[in-house]
Amino acid sequence: MQYLFIAQLLIMIVGPLVKMVLRILGFGFVTYFGFNLIIGQAQSYVFARMGEAGPIIQQILGLAKFDVVINIFFAAIATRFILAGIDKATDRKRNQVWRKPGGTSIDA
Template identity: 40%
Template sequence: MQFQWLFTFLSTVGAPLVKKVLVALGIGTVTMIGLTALSTAAKGFITAQVGGMPADVVQLLGVIKFDVAVNIIFSAFTTRATIAGVNKVTGSKSSLGSVGGS
């Protein structure tokens, strides 16, 4: 048995590692698909609601940059979900730095 140590290593370390990686990839894929579907549905709902408004109100929303505000909110949601996913996978807590002024 020339390669007995290799088989022992692969069965004790390799198999659980591969299993954890596959589980993490599966959970990440399902989460990403779910977040994409949720985000698309919410954007579609907002677009439909704004499309049903009178023209004056839609023009006013354009002046106050409502579309930019909605994009900022969706970007913040996506960023927060991404950071939470990275924290869950790595087991550490990361941040984007200090947001408040000193």
């Protein structure tokens, strides 16, 4: 009889915890793959438009390493979204670096 009580107690405690973890993992999974899909579509669109340019323009873009620039740009966007998500998840705001002259700041 005592084992039944312990089993019911574990189900009452572990059940909601497992549901919460699965819900969080599901939301993260959908967000991650949705974000990757959007960034991938945007990159393929830009690269397709680069391919439609004339041969001279393609050579100039190749010399300028424009494909590397596009990859860096989309990586920066992804990093910014990740950092914003981490800040929102921890419920933390960034400290303001610049202060208006006067008040507590030192006037130059």
